[in-house]
Amino acid sequence: MLQLKVIREEKKRIVAGLRKRNWTAAQLKVIDQILNTDDNRRATQKELDDALGEGNRLAKQIGALMGQGKKEEAEVLKIQVATLKIKSKDLEEQMGSLKVQLDEMLYSVPNCPHKSVPKGKTPEDNKVAKDWTKPFPALPEDALPHWELAKKYNLFDLELGVKLTGAGFPVYRGKGARLERALIQFFLDEAVKAGYEEIAPPLLVNEDSARGTGQLPDKEAQMYHCTIDNLYLIPTAEVPVTNILRDEILAMKDFPVRMTAYTPCFRREAGSYGAHVRGLNRVHQFDKVEIVRAEHPDESYKALQGMVRHVESLLRKLELPFRILLLCGGDMGFASAKTYDFEVWSAAQKRWLEVSSVSCFEAFQSNRLKLRFRDENGKTELAHTLNGSALALARIVAALLENNQTADGIRLPKVLWKYAGFKVID
RNA sequence: GGAGAGAUGGCAGAGUUGGUUUAAUGCACCUGAUUCGAAAUCAGACGUACUGUCAAAGGUACCGGGGGUUCGAAUCCCUCUCUCUCCGCCA
Numbered sequence: 001m002l003q004l005k006v007i008r009e010e011k012k013r014i015v016a017g018l019r020k021r022n023w024t025a026a027q028l029k030v031i032d033q034i035l036n037t038d039d040n041r042r043a044t045q046k047e048l049d050d051a052l053g054e055g056n057r058l059a060k061q062i063g064a065l066m067g068q069g070k071k072e073e074a075e076v077l078k079i080q081v082a083t084l085k086i087k088s089k090d091l092e093e094q095m096g097s098l099k100v101q102l103d104e105m106l107y108s109v110p111n112c113p114h115k116s117v118p119k120g121k122t123p124e125d126n127k128v129a130k131d132w133t134k135p136f137p138a139l140p141e142d143a144l145p146h147w148e149l150a151k152k153y154n155l156f157d158l159e160l161g162v163k164l165t166g167a168g169f170p171v172y173r174g175k176g177a178r179l180e181r182a183l184i185q186f187f188l189d190e191a192v193k194a195g196y197e198e199i200a201p202p203l204l205v206n207e208d209s210a211r212g213t214g215q216l217p218d219k220e221a222q223m224y225h226c227t228i229d230n231l232y233l234i235p236t237a238e239v240p241v242t243n244i245l246r247d248e249i250l251a252m253k254d255f256p257v258r259m260t261a262y263t264p265c266f267r268r269e270a271g272s273y274g275a276h277v278r279g280l281n282r283v284h285q286f287d288k289v290e291i292v293r294a295e296h297p298d299e300s301y302k303a304l305q306g307m308v309r310h311v312e313s314l315l316r317k318l319e320l321p322f323r324i325l326l327l328c329g330g331d332m333g334f335a336s337a338k339t340y341d342f343e344v345w346s347a348a349q350k351r352w353l354e355v356s357s358v359s360c361f362e363a364f365q366s367n368r369l370k371l372r373f374r375d376e377n378g379k380t381e382l383a384h385t386l387n388g389s390a391l392a393l394a395r396i397v398a399a400l401l402e403n404n405q406t407a408d409g410i411r412l413p414k415v416l417w418k419y420a421g422f423k424v425i426d
Numbered sequence: 427g428g429a430g431a432g433a434u435g436g437c438a439g440a441g442u443u444g445g446u447u448u449a450a451u452g453c454a455c456c457u458g459a460u461u462c463g464a465a466a467u468c469a470g471a472c473g474u475a476c477u478g479u480c481a482a483a484g485g486u487a488c489c490g491g492g493g494g495u496u497c498g499a500a501u502c503c504c505u506c507u508c509u510c511u512c513c514g515c516c517a
Contacts, residue, residue: 063445
């Protein structure tokens, strides 16, 4: 969530930013409501603090009087405290409800887009930041989509997943399973080479963690929930890895914090049905290598560019045609201040598949996480966080299979040979 | 799963017959003095959040989380979570 202080001090910028997200005048009213409620909260806080302070003073006096054996005088003061207590209890309740209201409103406000984010309402308004599709792969007319290729070469089996679990849980097998593992290994190695610390986190997290990265309270339906133990299956490694930093106060020398993790990701999302979600395009469980960074506010956008270059280098090494989109205000995620999406061209399906999303959250996420650092003057300040997929496996597999199919089998890009232990799937 | 013990500041560790505790003390860290420089020594500063202010002073809350008793709770009661020890089970 946005910081109250920022909303108060930079209201103009925030309002302009929300307009870029196509917020209407009616929606923007919440900003003034927030500020009003906060004024109210501060006044109430002052009053409450004064009442409590007075109570503390009287309690001390009573203690002193009791010590001296002046019981009657103490009794008089006790009566005073009693009325004070009623007052402070009342104020406490007011404070409680004001805070709830304030939080509710704050949770409803998305992050303010960075000034470089273009205006726009739909994905069509996204700006192509880079196009790496030439030469476009030329496939024969009878080229197969990846779900057909999977059948032909026995790489993964969706029907079998239905038997074991349900729709959207692919079973990889043979060279398909091996390719999956090869890609994970390759992505992790590249991330470690780029300076990220490898993390192997838990795949279930508690409520505090789900709240920390903003899955709760709003996106509860996205996650699988083990109700008996009140734990959530992670929808992305971002959740456990970013929460490593929850409630931490970093020192300047701790920057930059760079972590990477491979995890399966579990998503309940209902989604639509039909050809565009066939095969591995959208599944409930998929593998992903995530990269996460925490940065000094002055460095976060430089870090974002660094992450973009990293993901770009992965796709080049995989020899996949891709483009990078700078998302417009209307298409950006709730918490993001600036997002680049990576899309790979799936030659057989003749459509773009999103394989990575790299975002800078500025202090939006760390505000909820309470991720701070101590600056040169010893003051605490919120750090900036960033994350991105590097990369999401299922769709990369789909694109690799489709784009590299030949009459003699599916040829793997050279970089994967040593990881997979084979060059061709046939 | 059973039994017992415990949770205090960056760390260690007092305080648990409720009342100068504004949480002792030590270590670490920071600043200054001393020194050519360092070690040692001495002096000082040293939690987080909210509030307040030009800035400060000051105020309030926080001793695992939540609730309760009381004029007053780190201290007493209830509850939850977690940790440790022993036993059982187990990849």
